[in-house]
Amino acid sequence: xxxRCITPFQHxxxxxxxxxxxxxxxxxxxxxxxxxxxxxxxxYAIGTDEHTFSWWLECGTLSLCSxxxxxxxxHGIYFSKKTExxxxxxxxxxxxxxxxxxxKRVIVATAQAxxxxxxxxxxxxxxxxxxxxxxxxxxxxxxxxxxIEAPFLLPxxxxxxxxxxxxxxxxxxxxxxxxxxxxxxxxxxTDYWDAAYAVMTPLLAHDADAMADxxxxxxxxxxxxxxxxxxxxxxxxxxxxxxxxxxYVVPELVARLCGATKRGDDRTKVMEAYKKLTAEGRVVxxxxxxxxxxxxxxxxxxxxxxxxxDATAGREFQxxxxxxxxxxxxxxxxxxxxxxxxxxLRADARVWKxxxxxxxxxxxxxxxxxxxxxxxxxxxYGEDPTDEIEAKxxxxxxxxxxxxxxxxxxxxxxxxxxxxxxxxxxxxxxxxWLDDDGGLGYRRSRSVRWLWKGEPMSVREEMNGxxxxxxxxxxxxxxxxxxxxxxxxxxxxxxxxxTIEVPYVLVIDEINRGNIAKIFGExxxxxxxxxxxxxADEESATLAYSKDRFTVPKNLYVIGTMNTADRSVxxxxxxxxxxxxxxxxxxxxxxxxxxxTALFRKVSSLFVENPDVEDSAPNRETLSxxxxxxxxxxxxxxxxxxxxxxxxxxxxxxxxxxLLEYVRDGVLKPEALARIRAMEEELDL
Numbered sequence: 001x002x003x004r005c006i007t008p009f010q011h012x013x014x015x016x017x018x019x020x021x022x023x024x025x026x027x028x029x030x031x032x033x034x035x036x037x038x039x040x041x042x043x044y045a046i047g048t049d050e051h052t053f054s055w056w057l058e059c060g061t062l063s064l065c066s067x068x069x070x071x072x073x074x075h076g077i078y079f080s081k082k083t084e085x086x087x088x089x090x091x092x093x094x095x096x097x098x099x100x101x102x103x104k105r106v107i108v109a110t111a112q113a114x115x116x117x118x119x120x121x122x123x124x125x126x127x128x129x130x131x132x133x134x135x136x137x138x139x140x141x142x143x144x145x146x147x148i149e150a151p152f153l154l155p156x157x158x159x160x161x162x163x164x165x166x167x168x169x170x171x172x173x174x175x176x177x178x179x180x181x182x183x184x185x186x187x188x189x190t191d192y193w194d195a196a197y198a199v200m201t202p203l204l205a206h207d208a209d210a211m212a213d214x215x216x217x218x219x220x221x222x223x224x225x226x227x228x229x230x231x232x233x234x235x236x237x238x239x240x241x242x243x244x245x246x247x248y249v250v251p252e253l254v255a256r257l258c259g260a261t262k263r264g265d266d267r268t269k270v271m272e273a274y275k276k277l278t279a280e281g282r283v284v285x286x287x288x289x290x291x292x293x294x295x296x297x298x299x300x301x302x303x304x305x306x307x308x309x310d311a312t313a314g315r316e317f318q319x320x321x322x323x324x325x326x327x328x329x330x331x332x333x334x335x336x337x338x339x340x341x342x343x344x345l346r347a348d349a350r351v352w353k354x355x356x357x358x359x360x361x362x363x364x365x366x367x368x369x370x371x372x373x374x375x376x377x378x379x380x381y382g383e384d385p386t387d388e389i390e391a392k393x394x395x396x397x398x399x400x401x402x403x404x405x406x407x408x409x410x411x412x413x414x415x416x417x418x419x420x421x422x423x424x425x426x427x428x429x430x431x432x433w434l435d436d437d438g439g440l441g442y443r444r445s446r447s448v449r450w451l452w453k454g455e456p457m458s459v460r461e462e463m464n465g466x467x468x469x470x471x472x473x474x475x476x477x478x479x480x481x482x483x484x485x486x487x488x489x490x491x492x493x494x495x496x497x498x499t500i501e502v503p504y505v506l507v508i509d510e511i512n513r514g515n516i517a518k519i520f521g522e523x524x525x526x527x528x529x530x531x532x533x534x535x536a537d538e539e540s541a542t543l544a545y546s547k548d549r550f551t552v553p554k555n556l557y558v559i560g561t562m563n564t565a566d567r568s569v570x571x572x573x574x575x576x577x578x579x580x581x582x583x584x585x586x587x588x589x590x591x592x593x594x595x596x597t598a599l600f601r602k603v604s605s606l607f608v609e610n611p612d613v614e615d616s617a618p619n620r621e622t623l624s625x626x627x628x629x630x631x632x633x634x635x636x637x638x639x640x641x642x643x644x645x646x647x648x649x650x651x652x653x654x655x656x657x658x659l660l661e662y663v664r665d666g667v668l669k670p671e672a673l674a675r676i677r678a679m680e681e682e683l684d685l
Contacts (some may be wrong), residue, residue: 017193020064027056027144033115036108041100045086046072047079048460053080053107057140059255065143065155067136071224071263074134082228089133090501090555091259103133110138117152119181123174128478135159139173140503151192154180154199165202224263226253226583233581234529235558240585242658243635246561249585250507254283257557258503281346284327285507288514294521297322299545318478319545324506324523329483331504331556332533351411351428351477351485352401353468357442359417364440369423369453374412375434375442376402376472383433383443398473402444403431406473409670411485412448413459413476418467420456424489425449452494462488483548501555511560516576524554525580536571564631565667586614589633600639602679603655606672607633622672632667634658651685 031039031053046054054075058067072078076089077099080569106125113121122142126135126272136157143153154177156162162176170176230236230253250362251274255261260273277283294300301317321329324347331345354374357364368374378395381388389396406412406427414423420623431446437443458469462484463476500682516524522541530536533551540551560580587599587604589612604611606622607629618629638655641647659676662668679685 013193013197016197019150020193023061023063024144024148027061028148028371029504029517030056034109034112036104039104039107040075041086044103044470045077045079046075046098047081057137057144061140061144063354067134067138067140068158072266073262074137074160076137080228080231082225083232085232087228089259090503094501094554097120104163106138107141110141114142114153116371117147119177126174135173140196148680152181152184153177154196156200165199188488195410222585223249223252223256223518229581229583230257230557230559234347234532234554234556235527235560235561235579236581236583237562238583238585239562239564241565241587241631241633241635242563242636244585244587245635245637246274246563246585247509248560248637250559253559254505254507255519257505258282261566281327281330282503283505283507284323285509286323286508287513288519290513292514293518294544295322297324297519298521299325299543301545306612324520325505325543325550327506328550328552328556331502332551333482333486341443346482348407349369349410349482350405350407350475351413351480351482352406353415353476354412355415355470355472359415364442365414365422367438367440368448369414369450370426372450373429373445373447374414374425374427375440376444377442377444379437379441379443395472398471399444401473402446403477405475406431406446413480413483415468415487416456419458419460419463421459422456423450424452425451426487428565442675452489455494459488481546481548487681503555503557504553505557505559508560509557510566511564511576512562512566523550523552524575524579526550526559532556584630585635586630590640591634592640594640594642595636596639596641599641599647599651599655599679599683599685600636602683603634603639603659605676606659606668622669622675624666624669632662648685654685656680 022059030051042048042050042052044053046052046058051060054072057075058072067336073087074088076092077096078087079085080087086096088094088096088099092102103577108377110122110125112118113125126138139157142157143151143157146153156165156176157173159170159173159176162173163170166176166179180195180199183199184190184192187195192401207246222669226236226238226249238244238249239498252261252270254277255265255270255273256263258277260277274283278285299319299321302320303317330348331347354376356362356368356374364539364563376398377389378385378399381393381395381399385399389400389404412425412427413421414425416422416574425448427446428449432445434443434445459480464479466479468476520527521544525531526539526541528535531539532550532554534554538551541550542548543550558580564584587600589595601611605619607619608616608623609619610616616629618627623632634655638650638658650653656676657667659672663672
């Protein structure tokens with residue numbers, strides 16, 4: 001969304017000085033510096049009808065300078081009238097009061113530095129503030145609390161606007177301010193307002209364009225409505241007829257939820273952010289279908305190659321986590337407070353038992369725990385023991401595990417006895433051969449970040465009652481799961497209680513095509529907000545196969561899509577309806593150069609009486625009485641037709657076949673056939 005970056009060009013410099021000075025003084029009367037220490041959350045947050053601190057920054061001082069776009073999330077916290085609750089940036093804290101205290105500390109420090117002309121401190125605060133609110137908000141605070149009788153900051157909050165003034169090669173917003181200060185130093189007798197007005201002249205064209213677009217930009221944002229619903233319910237279904245953009249809107253919805261983009265960002269930036277979140281494992285996409293079941297979605301026994309199985313088990317099947325369980329585990333781990341484990345402990349990591357020479361105190365163990373690594377032997381095979389591994393010589397299995405199967409991000413558990421460990425860590429490096437073994441031997445090495453080291457502790461419970469075997473390296477993932485590693489570390493103070501919410505998102509396409517009871521099983525209840533981990537009525541379930549205790553983390557969001565015209569499946573399970581919020585997307589005329597408006601209106605007239613009117617009455621001359629237009633009306637994405645060739649292809653192979661199928665299925669009455677033929681002739685399709 002665009003908003004004019006500055007306002008002085010509506011007036012002469014004299015008028016601007018008068019108006020800007022007035023609102024500036026009004027702000028300082030309402031919010032003198034000494035009042036900031038005592039500011040409350042209610043006095044800060046925009047979204048109510050009161051003139052809060054954020055309201056003054058956003059609206060009350062526009063004559064001086066603006067904050068750019070109108071999105072309230074830049075303030076870190078705002079009050080949502082839709083949910084009647086505070087929205088808080090997930091990077092702050094789930095508790096609005098705790099989050100606000102973090103914000104207030106930065107606000108006070110910034111205002112104090114600006115009031116004393118401490119430019120160096122302002123630059124430090126810009127780099128130190130962390131994810132509390134947008135930089136433009138912090139800059140606006142500095143501009144408002146600089147000495148009004150002797151201002152030194154150019155009233156521009158946006159780095160992009162600074163680039164418009166000084167050129168695209170400007171390295172930073174701060175550099176733009178320093179250039180303005182240098183100009184003032186060269187011409188100390190020039191009035192501040194005259195100097196600022198002259199410097200900001202290049203913004204005139206940009207300001208005029210933004211003003212022309214402002215009315216459209218201030219219209220309600222449908223994506224913001226979806227976000228409000230998603231934050232409130234944690235699980236939503238985007239429903240609508242084919243072509244209404246259900247899947248298209250998901251990347252923007254996810255990216256904005258995760259704080260990776262904001263309203264108004266272009267599609268390229270949205271998709272880059274969405275792909276990055278997917279690569280990080282914070283977004284998982286799946287499609288429901290009739291054959292999907294609990295074993296695929298939650299957990300089930302899967303056939304495995306014996307070579308990849310736990311060395312202690314000669315079984316042909318292994319219990320594997322499904323899509324839902326994996327992302328729940330990732331979300332639970334990702335929501336931990338920043339620590340050594342937060343960045344690296346992956347839900348899909350393998351867990352390995354490693355013996356450091358032997359189970360006793362020894363020089364190799366001391367070396368590994370001190371130098372953050374693990375080491376094993378069979379040095380006589382040389383640096384590359386591929387031939388020995390393939391020949392299955394002595395040590396082939398642990399060598400293969402250590403060199404080929406172990407991966408960066410996996411977990412290693414140091415064996416101190418057959419039931420105890422004295423260290424747990426994360427693998428941080430690939431296999432390497434040590435030229436200098438320090439006289440210890442054991443030249444095969446991997447770098448490790450030890451998350452916990454201490455006196456030997458029993459892990460017999462974590463191993464389901466089993467003991468470690470004598471094998472030097474083998475997978476214990478089936479018994480000592482990542483969740484158990486997390487619990488083990490948390491009990492020893494390594495993984496702290498969650499303090500910030502990091503959103504993870506499960507996207508389920510065609511959610512109505514799956515058998516919900518068969519897929520979710522006993523976990524359906526746990527989707528409810530108050531039943532989740534940390535909720536008012538937190539509940540857990542015992543998983544059917546692993547018997548693990550399972551909860552749904554509060555930072556997991558679920559977005560489903562549902563084609564309301566799909567009659568090949570029954571109505572959506574009522575159990576799911578009770579636990580999801582539903583948002584309907586409607587066909588609409590797009591303001592796009594490739595949009596075929598005339599064809600869209602004619603096709604839409606088969607379903608509604610007036611395509612240009614929202615909530616128009618159904619056209620019962622052609623639409624069967626049992627159908628609601630919102631469920632079956634063809635969506636706008638079908639009518640993006642860049643060239644005549646695309647126009648013909650879309651009509652002949654997408655739109656027309658769908659209309660004829662509607663006639664065959666009884667959605668449209670036979671009378672619609674004549675109108676379909678007529679529009680085909682009229683529009684030369």
